[in-house]
Amino acid sequence: MKFFIDTANIEEIKQALSWGVLDGVTTNPSLIAKEEKPFNEVVQEICKCVPGPVSLETVATTTEQMIIDGKELAKIADNVVVKLPTCLEALQATKVLAKDGIRVNMTLCFSPLQGLLAAKAGAAYISPFVGRLDDIGQNGMELISQLTQIYENYGFETEVLVASIRNPIHVLEAALMGADVATIPFRVMEQFIKHPLTDRGIETFLNDSKKVPAA
Numbered sequence: 001m002k003f004f005i006d007t008a009n010i011e012e013i014k015q016a017l018s019w020g021v022l023d024g025v026t027t028n029p030s031l032i033a034k035e036e037k038p039f040n041e042v043v044q045e046i047c048k049c050v051p052g053p054v055s056l057e058t059v060a061t062t063t064e065q066m067i068i069d070g071k072e073l074a075k076i077a078d079n080v081v082v083k084l085p086t087c088l089e090a091l092q093a094t095k096v097l098a099k100d101g102i103r104v105n106m107t108l109c110f111s112p113l114q115g116l117l118a119a120k121a122g123a124a125y126i127s128p129f130v131g132r133l134d135d136i137g138q139n140g141m142e143l144i145s146q147l148t149q150i151y152e153n154y155g156f157e158t159e160v161l162v163a164s165i166r167n168p169i170h171v172l173e174a175a176l177m178g179a180d181v182a183t184i185p186f187r188v189m190e191q192f193i194k195h196p197l198t199d200r201g202i203e204t205f206l207n208d209s210k211k212v213p214a215a
């Protein structure tokens, strides 16, 4: 399972990279806005320091503009993945960009049939938003199970990129379901490496090691 970090904050990205388990980054317009810096400055720095895929989103609303923006975004660096919303206008744009060898991440996916269309259009990734479904009283993880099943049934190569993750349980369940990627906020990543029993165990071993008589 690949781990992406869901942030546009360079310090968080560098820290997660230093842990040695980071495979890529996803951003969105809201995350970029939080950085209060020009778009190009933020994304160029991210693309330079991350060896894996970096998803950059366009806010275009027409097929034509999505294609133009997608081609522009792809010029920023070889590791750019163009993020388009899972909507009608983006299906054709995805097809065109994919034909040009540009990888597309279809985002804001909330139903299995949206995911099936994204795969048929040639998306490299589909981003189902589990947290936002949970927020409205639906079962976000059920969507992951449906998408992994559908893609397996037909041998689609589109990767299921679990997004809108709110807690470590989302990551655990996604892993058990065989999702390809989880894009995780920094605070959630930090959360699941930590365990109080591990901390207590380290402390005990450290203290006991001091009691071993010297040779």
Ligand code: E4P
Residues within 6 Å of the ligand: 006, 026, 027, 028, 107, 127, 129, 131, 132, 163, 164, 165, 183
């Ligand atoms: C995914 O690529 C999105 O950036 C992200 O996961 C959205 O999550 P949110 O619902 O926490 O905004």
